[in-house]
Amino acid sequence: MAAQTSGRSKRVLRTGVGVGVLGIGALIAVAVTDLGKADQLASVIGAVLAAVGLGLSLWGQFGSGAAPAPAPPSPAAPTITASGTGAVAVGGSIGSAATGSGTTPAPAPAPTTPPAPARPAPGSVTASGDRSVAAGGDIGTVSTGDA
Structure with missing residues (x-):
């Protein structure tokens, strides 16, 4: 079953993909002109993106959602x-x-209508x-x- 995503999650995903594509394009452009500079730039960009990814992961796991509603109390058994x-x-x-x-x-006569579904006893x-x-x-x- 596919997970449903909210509009907010889709925007965050698209933004992340866009930043990644721009970063790869920038690295290719710099690598064509100066390979040493591209190496240094890739290291810095990789570290920044790793830190951003960690922050987004922690935010998604712990920070953004409201607390789930408590389960209703189960009725006491009769x-x-x-x-x-x-x-x-x-x-x-x-x-x-x-x-x-x-x-x-004597055995109970056969019911003429289908039996009603069993209902739980409401009390003792x-x-x-x-x-x-x-x-x-x-x-x-x-x-x-x-x-």
Whole structure:
């Protein structure tokens, strides 16, 4: 994936390329007339450009951007507790639950519409007491006693 650049970054890049092209052109012109002078000039220009490049690198890394926005706090995880003999507590949806002894509830009928996407439980779910059932979502079929 290509990185997006801002208009400011493009201007800085074009300016750097322009300075580089002008510097190379100047060195070629001086080298044609006096090779010794071109050598000295190239050393000075190279040192200056290295210092400018270092400064721009540090500025780009640490100086120009605003501090990133802090991440929003994550919601606390819901507490799901079940206490009592045969108690059932579920943070989401329950298809079928049986809390009695010895019987199995009939399976939930097939839905006529596609099921809704599972939604997270917004808060705590607690089932307290014998054969109690609690769900943070939908409940299909529940049997809480012997039939």
